[in-house]
Each structure stands twice: as structure tokens, then as C-alpha cells.
Amino acid sequence: MYMSKIGPAQGLSKEGQEFIERVRAIVPNLRSRAHGEEKARKLSAETVKELRDAGVIHMHLPKEFGGGELGFWEHFEMSYLVSQGSASAGWVASFLAQCAIWIRKYSPKVQAEVFGDPDYNGCCGTNQAREGSNIRKVDGGWILNGRWGFSSGCMHSTWAVVSVGHEFEGRKTRMFCLVPMREVEIDDMWYTSGLCATGSNDILAKDLFVPDERVQDMETYISEEAPGVKADPDNELSRCPIFRIAALGHPAYPLGAAHRALEIFREDILPRRARYWGGGPLLQSSTIHRIFGAGYAKLRAAEMMQREVVEGTIQGIRNGFSLEDRADLTLLSATAVDWAAEVVGDITRQAGGSIHFDGQELDRINRDMLMLGNHSTGDVNYAEETCGRVLLGLGLEGRIPAFF
Known part of the structure; x- marks a missing residue:
């Protein structure tokens, strides 16, 4: 398509x-x-x-x-x-x-x-430290204990980056720890209705020694003072703020899934489905024509918004991000996720009950989309509220700037 x-x-x-x-x-x-x-x-x-x-x-x-x-x-x-x-x-x-x-x-x-x-087979990263997770300083490094949720990629990766709250040099911050997957435990608890195959299980560390060079406080980690950035200051990958990566990449999943959902609807469902009680072929329904056309346009618009986010992120890395820049990019990304979810929801409701049988691709996409919309990057209500406040010149109202 x-x-x-x-x-x-x-x-x-x-x-x-x-x-x-x-x-x-x-x-x-x-x-x-x-x-x-x-x-x-x-x-x-x-x-x-x-x-x-x-x-x-x-x-x-x-x-x-x-x-x-x-x-x-x-x-x-x-x-x-x-x-x-x-x-x-x-x-x-x-x-x-x-x-x-x-x-x-x-x-x-x-x-x-x-x-x-x-x-090396990739890295997983999570900031979702469960209650009780902690870190303490020892000679030459740190001792890490805790549990981290939503560790996407942990089933396949060789390393993980986890963060944990800590009071460091007189201030409350987070410590970012790079640890080998062979030294942590995976709790196989990922039983979900959507995104089932991500295997985003919890990972656990118990009295794990992490050397100093693999631990950074948040203020250093997200700044130009990070050791890797200082060593390679002109590299845009090294300089990318980690909290901009999610808004850059996460909308690609619902956009791609919604694209596929429209393909299934057009190429598989419409040619064979008819309305009951003499309602005629679905392909000839003017209501379906409107729903498909509206979904196609909405997905095109969402894709164009997200492509602007990609370009805006690149320009921000090169020239700096103002708070308003970040609000603009965050709001566009969340809206792209929301619109893609609306497209899938609209066509799923027209596809008939048979698409919900086990193994049906559109059913899986619909369930995946519901879960994608519940990720923070797809929380359009919060994005509209927070970003609207920023764009009106009222600031973040307590939200941590480093995470925005």
C-alpha cells in the first residue's frame, strides 16, 4: 500500500x-x-x-x-x-x-x-526501578540491589543499563549503571494481552558490584560532560539526550502496525466480507469508503508529524533544545501514536467478529496498539496538558526537566 x-x-x-x-x-x-x-x-x-x-x-x-x-x-x-x-x-x-x-x-x-x-547482542535499558532498589558506594565501585520492570530486550541482550535513585554529593539524583546480563537474573513474569513477544520481563540484581567507570550520576550522564560525549564531542549519536530517544523512535511502532492494519483491511477483509441480512459487499459500502479514506489520511498526517520529530531531534542535537522545542517534539510524537491507534480502532470495529479468533493478525495488532497507547510516549492527554502549559509560557510545573 x-x-x-x-x-x-x-x-x-x-x-x-x-x-x-x-x-x-x-x-x-x-x-x-x-x-x-x-x-x-x-x-x-x-x-x-x-x-x-x-x-x-x-x-x-x-x-x-x-x-x-x-x-x-x-x-x-x-x-x-x-x-x-x-x-x-x-x-x-x-x-x-x-x-x-x-x-x-x-x-x-x-x-x-x-x-x-x-x-555483543545489544543492550536493554530501564528506568523503572521497583520500590526498595538501591545502590551504595564501596571501594572502587558500587553495590547494586534491586528489581527493574519493563526491561524490553532483556531476553536477548548481553548488557543492561538500569537507573536507581540515590543521594549523591548532597543532591537527590539517579545513578545509571551498566551491567552484564550474565550478572543479573530475569524474572519471567511478562504475561500481557499486547506486545506479548517483547518479553519485557523484570531484571533483578543482588549485591552486584559495578565498577566506578560503569556508573554515572544523572546530571553527568545526560550532559555534555558524560565521558563518552567528551571523548567524541562531534558525534551526534553520542550527544543525543537519552530522554529524546523514546519520543523519536516509539511512534514508529504504532505507525508501522497501523500501516499493516490498513493493508490487511484493504487486501484481505474487504474483498471477502459482506454485511449480513442483504447489506451487500463491504467493499461497496460508502461508510467503509469514508472510514478507510479518513484512516489513510490520519495515518499519513501522523507519519508526517513524526518525520518532523526526527528532523527536529537531529536539529536539536546540533543546535540545542529549548524547552519549547522539547514540548513541540513531545506533543507531536504523542499525537502520532494516538492517531495511529485511532486508525486501528476504527477499522477493527468494521472488520467483523472473526478477526478476534486466535492467530488473526489484525486482532494482534489491535491488542498491541492498545498497549502502545498506554506507554508514556503515547499518553496524549498528559502530553497535551504538559506541553500546552510549556507552550503557553508557564513552565513544567514540577516535572523533572531532564526527563522531558
Whole structure:
């Protein structure tokens, strides 16, 4: 199905274009495995291998470690395409790739330890520390204890970045800790109705020693003073604020899933479904024509908004983000998620009860979309309230600026 070509199609490097074509080629395979992966509650080894072989997991690694050193347009396009195969695959692929940007905040020595491992298979990252999680200073490092939720990618990654609240140098902050997955435990508790195959389980650390070079306080970690940024000050990947990554990439999953939902509706459901009691073929219904046309337009508009967010993020990294810039980008991203969810909801209600049988792709997309809309990046009500306040010149009203 035709969708907008606005954005990077004319601007990607040769390497970027080749990367996107490799990703596009595996989408049918991802789609064919999606039902089984949903039942298994995690991506299959075959899917993870295909993502790795296509260059997804290593796309943001420095070239000196065999990475692609690819940028934000490639990340958006990759996530958008993979999510047309499976929203869960798009979610996990994005996390395994994007958390390399988190690691690039650490020193070159740490990066060499992590990225130099030929078995590096991505990183998961979570700020969702459960109550009681804590960290304390010891000679040469820190002792970490706790549980972290929503650890997307933990079933496949080799490293994790977790943050935990702590009083550091007389101020309350968060400490960002880079830890090997082999040194933490995974609690297999991800039983959900949507995004089942993300396997976003809890991870646990017990009396885990983390050396000083793999721990940073939040103020340093998100600033130009982060060791990895100071060592590579001109690199846009290293300089990207980690709290802008979510608003940049997360809308790609619902956009890709909604794109696929419209395809299913047009190519599979409409040609075979008729209204009961003599209502005629669904394809000939003027109501359906309007719903499909409105959904198509809304999805096109959402995609264009999110492409503006990608470009705005790149410009912000280069030139700085004002508070109003961040409000604008956050609001556009949340609205893109919301509109994509509306599209899927509207066509699902026209698709008939048979689409809710086990294994039906549109049913899975609908459930995935409900969960995507409940992520903070899709909370359009909060985004409208908070960003509207900022855009009216009233500030954040207590919201932590670093997380905005």
C-alpha cells in the first residue's frame, strides 16, 4: 500500500539505503513468525538472528567495532518497517539498537569492553526501578540491589543499563549503571494481552558490584560532560539526550502496525466480507469508503508529524533544545501514536467478529496498539496538558526537566 515517501528516502547514505533494503527483505519472515512468538512471549532465535544479520542490533555501534554508525533516520525507518511485520519485533529491535546510544555515554574504555565483544547482542535499558532498589558506594565501585520492570530486550541482550535513585554529593539524583546480563537474573513474569513477544520481563540484581567507570550520576550522564560525549564531542549519536530517544523512535511502532492494519483491511477483509441480512459487499459500502479514506489520511498526517520529530531531534542535537522545542517534539510524537491507534480502532470495529479468533493478525495488532497507547510516549492527554502549559509560557510545573 502506498504511503508517504517524505523524509529520508532521498537523503540516506548508500550504506543507509542498503541497510533499509536488508530490513525490508526480512519483514515477511517476521510476520510469518509473529503468532508463534506471541505464544512464546518472546522473539524467536531466528528473528533475533535475522535482525542481527541485517545490521539492526549493531546499527549504532562505532565503525571501529564493526558497527554501522547509522543515524536517527535509519532508526526510524527500521522500526517502522519491522513493526509492519510485528510490533513486538519492532519494539525489541529498536531497544536492542538504541541502547547502544546509552552505552556511548560511558568512557571509551567501557565502550571497548562492551562493543569489542564479538558476541555483543545489544543492550536493554530501564528506568523503572521497583520500590526498595538501591545502590551504595564501596571501594572502587558500587553495590547494586534491586528489581527493574519493563526491561524490553532483556531476553536477548548481553548488557543492561538500569537507573536507581540515590543521594549523591548532597543532591537527590539517579545513578545509571551498566551491567552484564550474565550478572543479573530475569524474572519471567511478562504475561500481557499486547506486545506479548517483547518479553519485557523484570531484571533483578543482588549485591552486584559495578565498577566506578560503569556508573554515572544523572546530571553527568545526560550532559555534555558524560565521558563518552567528551571523548567524541562531534558525534551526534553520542550527544543525543537519552530522554529524546523514546519520543523519536516509539511512534514508529504504532505507525508501522497501523500501516499493516490498513493493508490487511484493504487486501484481505474487504474483498471477502459482506454485511449480513442483504447489506451487500463491504467493499461497496460508502461508510467503509469514508472510514478507510479518513484512516489513510490520519495515518499519513501522523507519519508526517513524526518525520518532523526526527528532523527536529537531529536539529536539536546540533543546535540545542529549548524547552519549547522539547514540548513541540513531545506533543507531536504523542499525537502520532494516538492517531495511529485511532486508525486501528476504527477499522477493527468494521472488520467483523472473526478477526478476534486466535492467530488473526489484525486482532494482534489491535491488542498491541492498545498497549502502545498506554506507554508514556503515547499518553496524549498528559502530553497535551504538559506541553500546552510549556507552550503557553508557564513552565513544567514540577516535572523533572531532564526527563522531558
